[in-house]
Amino acid sequence: MARYLIVGGQGGVGEAMARRLAGAGHELVLTGRSAEGVEPLAAELGAEALALDVLDDAGIQRLSAVAAEPLNGLVYAAGTITLKPFDRLVEDDFLNVFRVNALGAAKVIQVLLPGLKAAPEGASVLLFSTIAVDQGFAAHASIAMAKGAVVGLVRSLAAEFAPQIRVNAIAPSLLDTPLGRTVAGSPRMAEAVANLHPIPRLGTTGDIAAMGELLLTEAGSWITGQVIGIDGGRSRLRTPRG
Numbered sequence: 302m303a304r305y306l307i308v309g310g311q312g313g314v315g316e317a318m319a320r321r322l323a324g325a326g327h328e329l330v331l332t333g334r335s336a337e338g339v340e341p342l343a344a345e346l347g348a349e350a351l352a353l354d355v356l357d358d359a360g361i362q363r364l365s366a367v368a369a370e371p372l373n374g375l376v377y378a379a380g381t382i383t384l385k386p387f388d389r390l391v392e393d394d395f396l397n398v399f400r401v402n403a404l405g406a407a408k409v410i411q412v413l414l415p416g417l418k419a420a421p422e423g424a425s426v427l428l429f430s431t432i433a434v435d436q437g438f439a440a441h442a443s444i445a446m447a448k449g450a451v452v453g454l455v456r457s458l459a460a461e462f463a464p465q466i467r468v469n470a471i472a473p474s475l476l477d478t479p480l481g482r483t484v485a486g487s488p489r490m491a492e493a494v495a496n497l498h499p500i501p502r503l504g505t506t507g508d509i510a511a512m513g514e515l516l517l518t519e520a521g522s523w524i525t526g527q528v529i530g531i532d533g534g535r536s537r538l539r540t541p542r543g
């Protein structure tokens with residue numbers, strides 16, 4: 302049995318990862334922005350719940366209590382999708398998106414390092430990028446910049462911490478999650494976006510959690526420094542469909 306921390310552990314990908322890892326018998330610490338939000342899921346899964354806003358440095362420092370014991374892995378699932386035409390983006394848009402998606406990940410990893418380094422079997426960190434880093438999309442400048450920084454973080458830390466700590470990211474296309482539904486809200490829009498993918502559907506949290514579990518556990522023990530596209534083929538393929 303291993304011990305994992307999931308930041309953004311309630312709703313969307315974080316919750317799917319939590320359910321999958323708990324189902325495999327692992328010990329979990331789940332964070333949500335509010336204790337009330339994350340506690341019911343944590344109670345259901347027998348996990349520890351913590352309130353954490355990654356924009357709050359004092360909150361991040363409190364994670365040092367989690368790192369006082371060996372920690373086999375981190376899933377940093379906190380994120381945003383801020384889509385705006387470039388001429389409407391203001392400095393705070395860029396900075397807020399960067400803080401939640403990239404800088405927050407770096408700060409959380411820094412605080413957790415003692416626990417990750419102490420895991421006798423080694424540890425694994427899983428971050429999230431986006432298809433919009435490798436494939437250009439209009440209105441994605443702020444999120445693509447921030448998630449591009451996540452890719453740089455993955456590669457740097459994977460080199461710095463090999464072989465003890467593996468660091469990887471998943472780069473999804475649009476997922477059917479609370480966050481994804483802010484982009485493709487109506488069934489018609491969701492169908493239109495789904496049909497842009499060579500495999501014509503939106504991603505599910507299950508698609509991501511299956512790969513996430515592999516990357517976190519022994520099955521992925523020779524994988525580090527990678528950014529794995531889970532995107533219905535959209536980042537790499539040109540087909541009659543998309």
Ligand SMILES: NC(=O)c1ccc[n+]([C@@H]2O[C@H](COP(=O)([O-])OP(=O)(O)OC[C@H]3O[C@@H](n4cnc5c(N)ncnc54)[C@H](OP(=O)(O)O)[C@@H]3O)[C@@H](O)[C@H]2O)c1
Nearest residue numbers: 309313314333334354355379380381429475476478480481
């Ligand atoms: N959904 C997509 O289509 C898509 C596509 C590409 C990449 N991604 C990336 O995949 C990851 C998971 O996304 P998802 O679809 O599962 O999103 P989600 O369903 O909205 O969940 C996002 C999580 O981020 C947390 N969060 C947001 N701001 C936070 C903050 N300031 N401090 C702490 N936690 C914060 C939320 O916590 P609360 O519930 O407490 O608010 C929530 O648990 C994210 O990094 C996202 O950028 C998603």
